[in-house]
Amino acid sequence: MxxxxxxxxxxxxxxxxxxxxxxxxxxxxxxxxxxxxxxxxxxxxxxxxxxxxxxxxxxxxxxxxxxxxxxxxxxxxxxxxxxxxxxxxxxxxxxEDAQALDEVVVTALGISREEKSLGYSSQQLESESIADVPTTNVVNALSGKIAGVNITQSSGDIGSSSRITVRGVSTIFGNSQPLIVVDGAVVDNNTYNGGNAGTDVPNGLADINPQDIESINVLKGGEATALYGMRGTNGVLVITTKTGKKGKALGISINSTVSFSNPYIFPDYQNEYGQGHSPDLFHFIDGFGYDEGLAGGDGGTDESWGPRLDAGLEFVQFGSYIQNPDNPQPLPWVSYPNSVVDNFYQTGLSTDNTVALSGGTESTSYRLSLGLTDATGIVYNTDLKKYNIAGNVSFDLNEKWSAGFSARYTKSTSDQRNGVGYGEVSNQVGQLVWSARQVDWSLLKDWRNLPLINTVDDGRERLTPLNWNLRYNNNPFWALDNNLNPWERNRFIATANIGHQFNDKFRFDVNTAIDYFDDTREKQFKYGTVDFRNGYYQLEERNRYEVNSQAMFSYNDRYGANDQWKLNMLVGGQIMVNKYSYFGGIAQNLVIDNLFNLANSDGAPVLSDDSSEQRINSLYGTGSLSYNDNIYLNFSGRNDWASVLPIQNNSVFYPAVSTSALVHDILNIESQQLNFLKLRASWAQTGSAGPLSAYSVNPVYELSGNPLNGSTPTAFVPNTAWNSDIKAQTETAIEAGIETRLFQNRINLNLTYYNKKNEDVIMPLDVSSSSGFTSTWKNAATITNEGVEAFLGIDVLRSAKDNGLNLGLDINFAKNVNEVSDIEGSGVINLSAGGLWNVNTQARNGESIGAIFGPAFARDEASGKIIYENGLPVIGDNKILGNSQPDWVGGVGINASFKGFRFRTLFDAKIGGEVYSQTNTWGMLSGILEETVIGRESGIIGDGVMSDGAGGFVPNNVVVPAIDYYSSAFNQNIAESSVYDATFVKWRELSLSYDIPRQFFENIGVQSVNLGVNIRNLAVLYRKAPHIDPETAFGTQIGQQGLEYAQTPATRTIGVSLNVNF
Missing domain, CATH: 2.60.40.1120 (Carboxypeptidase-like, regulatory domain)
Known part of the structure; x- marks a missing residue:
């Protein structure tokens, strides 16, 4: 024992x-x-x-x-x-659990909804997709990532504006871009840039620091946007910014990025022939005067049809005046192949720094961020600075009451914005379309040591540094250093809300939001400036604020024996007020050089002043009824009373209804192959006031900028007559779609069909001049947009280990067919101001908005070949030459992670559509493009036919000099020669980052460190339009799409980023 x-x-x-x-x-x-x-x-x-x-x-x-x-x-x-x-x-x-995050999305009016309950397509970008590859304009981060969203960047200038289109163009005049909502505040995204000339400044959305953005949800269809009333008809971008988290200790995040930008799409220049008109002679006279005794040209000639380069010839030329301005001697006539690109453009440098503090207690959350962007552009002496401060805080005041507040301030400033478009003397890129091939541009850059040339012959001195051509262009570096286009914008956005939870069913919320900005732009041109020899000063000041205030009452409950019925209801009212003011002044001739003030005008300055106020009062309601959490019926309605409409037509009602059914749940499908299957459909009516402004429909007078006798104010009646019968344009939209997830959620497929019909589209129509007006507002057109969208997400590899290999693929595709009809009168509306170069973009019955219309080649009807006369092409009739809208757009994104490494890349494409390129037209006419070398010695026989003298045609066999051929075939009198397919495929983004293991820094209070490399615009993989980037446009307005001239080239940007969290 x-x-x-x-x-x-x-x-x-x-x-x-x-x-x-x-x-x-x-x-x-x-x-x-x-x-x-x-x-x-x-x-x-x-x-x-x-x-x-x-x-x-x-x-x-x-x-x-x-x-x-x-x-x-x-x-x-x-x-x-x-x-x-x-x-x-x-x-x-x-x-983060991506599937869990996708279950709730922020929709109209900031309402959070279960994603499965939505009866329309919803696509959302998270912060990583927005900020991984930094950009000075967050709009560009959307390219190729969301089906049905089309992004057009105006140029490669630092901070250039970008255009957003969702599911096609829905109006002919006025704003056709989506509404921007940031944390419940409606933000004005307009640029207020000029028509075909001026300076380009960033969109309003560019004032938001990308590092502050948590997500962007794009509401595309009518049912998704109906609760925004007449302002949501073009779609809505709902932007949610980052906040702190309750119960989290204070955290500090530092994000720093240094980026280098270089242009990567250039014209292909010829380097065999220099400046002039004659292949034998050239004589330079100070870059300004003409030598009439020489047949061979002069310094006032900006074409390059001169003698052959690098052939042992010598001429008095630009460099001769630098060596001896009083007695210039002949110098070797040689080429400088890369001189223009290497000297005119520079490497742009951008530093972006953001510091954020966030955290919370059991009842509060908070976040404060400070941001600074300091950037120089690829064009000499251009720059952009942005200062951001943003903060938000939320409180649980007690068990019933909660409140929140957010505010952000952005100061954007530039000492020099490069000019854009045609006819803008400060667009120095325009010189490159005519640049002489024998000029060493490094000599131009040293303008302070160049001889001064007097550019007037009336006894005054208007001296400017020597240029290769001073008759049409100033020295570009002198201009960029002295003729400044300063710009400054201050923006303040704030929201405040308070809510009371009566019980688990009833809640009441009140919130208000404000968006305010002031915008100041100047043009400062010194004596001697081309077209402004006596100097010029322009000042523009804009102020705008908008306040949206609303109150909402919501109700949520379940019914039935097993709570199988669920009802969510919300009713509310909103008041929107916005006020806008503008002051402009021009001093045409300056008394004192380099003193830029309206009081320095030689004579009375031209002044203009404008102010307006608009208001929309609204009532709305929305609800959702579900059964067993798998069948949903959603309904909403909003009534707007808008001050821009006549009083008898200012009440407009917008209804919407949608349904969705979770088929896999209804049929109790439990399968490894089919994990989710949803069918959805919606119908909605929305609309807008189109181009109507505050006083379009009321008889008003406008003050003139030219007072009588220099002192007595005068007023005039606007050229467009008011119309008291005008009513809101109405859009009726239907949408149907299917969403499914397969093979343990490895495949995510979302397909959508939509059809939108806009009726009673508002536009100005011409009237008889005997009426005293040139046009009147009318409801006079119909626009339809019909299309399909597809999103496919594939988890190619999904590791069960935290640091294992994961590989994902995202594919977006969208095709939209746009057509305008029922335009009264001629059935045609010109959209581009003034018909540049005999080319117009148009809205035309039976065509898509954005038809490119202009003179074509005369052609033999039988063969379709170009008709020649005396060896030169014959000008034909005006016709439709193309359209700015693409056939389809798409993007392919690849993302991967492995052992702390994260990789993302994006390819995007626009297929179809056309662009008219004046860069190509004048590049051929001026003889600087590589194609113009052909036939310089032997002449050219145009490919086509000529008259046989008996009413028929025979092959053209007449030889003409190359200068005559290119000056005739590539001339704005025959626009067809420079209309190109705008198709492109780009490798848009690439980022690679690494989470440095924590053991290297955990003893110094650092929680994580991430180091990354990113590239934007890696390469153009395919394009059809030569010498240009077919993606660019004159600006963000409808009529500016499909037109190109001397846009600053797109940039390839390479950056290094460091993110540290404490």
Missing amino acids: RTKLKFILTLLTAFTVHLSFAQQAISGTVTDQDGLPLPGVNIMVKGTTNGTQTDFDGNYTITASSGDVLVYTYIGMTDATRTVGANTTINLAMQ
């Missing part, structure tokens, strides 16, 4: 000793993917009831044995596991 007792005691002792060695205290810290501590994470030993939670700083301690599996769970995060080994410290960075 005693032996047995000893044995049992020995066994128990050994077992106890074994347990004491096997069990151990495991501790660590749990953070989110940004390295910020996560309080309240549940940690369990798998298969047991042993568990704990992380504290406020994300720390935990738990007892476990070697080989045990720890399970970490947290709402909104993907569950994670760790196996206990010899190491007693286990730290973990939890990843």
Whole structure:
């Protein structure tokens, strides 16, 4: 007995000793993917009831044995596991659960909805997709990422404006871009840029720091936007910014990026022939005067049809005046192949820094961020600076009351914005379309040491530095240093809200939001400036603010024996007020050079002043009825009373209804292959006031900028007559779609069909001049947009390990067919101002908006060949030469992660559509493009036919000099020669980042460090339009699409980013 007792005691002792060695205290810290501590994470030993939670700083301690599996769970995060080994410290960075995040999206009026309940297509971008490849204009970050969204960047200038179109163009005049809503505040996205000339400044959306953005949800269809009334008809971008999290300790995030930009799309220049008109002679006279005694040309000639370069010839030329301005001598006539590109453009440098503090307590959350962007453009002496400060805070005042406040201020400034478009003397890129091939542009850059040339012959001195051609162009570097286009914009956006939760069913909310900006632009031209020899000064000041205030009452409840019925209701009212004021002044001739003030005008300055106020009062309601959480019926209605419409027509009602059914749940499908299947459909009516402004429909007088006798104010009646019968244009939209997830959610497919019909489209129509007006407002057209959209997401590889290899593929596709009809009168509306170069963009019955219309080649009807006369092409009739709208757009994104590395890349494409390129027209006419070398010695026989003298045609066989051929065939009198297919495929983005292991810095309070490299605009993989970027346009207005001239080239930007979280 005693032996047995000893044995049992020995066994128990050994077992106890074994347990004491096997069990151990495991501790660590749990953070989110940004390295910020996560309080309240549940940690369990798998298969047991042993568990704990992380504290406020994300720390935990738990007892476990070697080989045990720890399970970490947290709402909104993907569950994670760790196996206990010899190491007693286990730290973990939890990843956001993408599927869980997708379940709730922010929709119209900031209402959060379950994604599965929506009866329309919704596509959302998260912060990583927006900020991984930084850009000074966040609009450009949307390219190729969202089906049905078309982005057009106006140029490669630093901070250039970009145009957004959602599901096609829905109006002929006025704003056709989507409404921008930031944290509930409607933000004015207009640029207020000029027509075909002026300076380009960033969109309003560019004032938002991309590092502050949490997500962008694009509402495309009528049912999605109906709650925004007449301002949501073009779609809505709902932008949610980052906030702090309740219960989280103070965290500090620092993000810094340094980027280098260089132009990567240039004209292909010829380098065989120099400046002039004659292949034998050239004589330069100060770049301004003409030598009538020489047949060979002069310094006032800007074409390059002169003598052959690098052939041992010598002429008095630009460089001769630098060496000896009083007695210029002949110099070797040689080419400088890369001189223009290498000297005119520079490497743009941008530094972007953001510091953010965020956190919260059990009842509050807060975030404060400071941002600074300091950038120089690729065009000499152009720049952009942005200063951002943003903050938000939310409070649970008690169990019933909650409140929140957000504010952001942005100051954007530039000492020099490059001019854009045709007829803009400050667009120095225009010189490159005519640049002489024998000029060393590095000499132009040293303008301070160049001889001064007097540019007037009336006895005054208007001296400017020597230029290769001073008759049409100033020295570009002198102009960029002295003729400044300064710009400044200050923007303030703020929101405030307070809510009361009566019980679990009823809630009341009140919120207000303001968007304010002031915008100042100047043009400062010194004496001697081309077209403004006596100097010029222009000042423009704009102020605008908009206030939206609303109150909402919501109700949520479940009914039925098993709560299978669910009803959500919301009713509310809104008041919108915006006020706009403008002051402009022009001093045509300056008394004192370089003193830029309206009082310095030689004579009375031309002044203009404008102010307006608009108001929309609204009532709205929305509801959702669901059965078993798998069948949904959604309905909404909004009534706007708009001050811009006549009083008898200012009340407009916008209804919408949609349904969605979760087929997989209704049919109880439990399958590894089919995980989710949703059918949806919607119908809605929306609309807008189109181009109507505050006083379009009321009889008013406008003050003239030219007072009588220099002092008595005068007023005039506008040229466009008011129409008291005008009514809002109405859009009726239907949408149907299917969403499915397959093979354990590895494949996500979303297909959508839509049809939108806009009736009673508002436009100005010509009237008889005997009426005293030139036009009147009328409801006079119909526009339809019909299309399909597709999104396909594929998890090609999905690792079960946290640091394993993951590979995903996202594909977007959208095709839209646009057609305008029922235009009264001639059935044609010209959209581009003045018909540049005999070319117009038009709205024309039976065509898509944006038809390119102009003179074509005369052609033989039988063969379609060009008709020649005396060896030169014959000008034919005006006709439709193309259209600015693409046939379809798409994008392919690839993302991967492995052991702390993250990789993203994006390809996007626009297929079809056309662009008219004046760069090509004048590049051929001036003889600088490489194609113009052909036939310089032998002449050219145009490919086509000529008259046989008997009413028929024979092949053309007449030889003409190359200068005559190119000056005739490539001339704005025959626009067809420069209309090109605008198709392109671009490698748009690439980013590679690495999360540096935490053990290298965990002892100094750093939670995470991420280092990344990013590239935007890697390459043009395919394009048909030569010498230009077919993606660019004159600006963001409808009529400016499809037109190109001397746009600053697109840039390839390479950046290095560092993100540190404390």
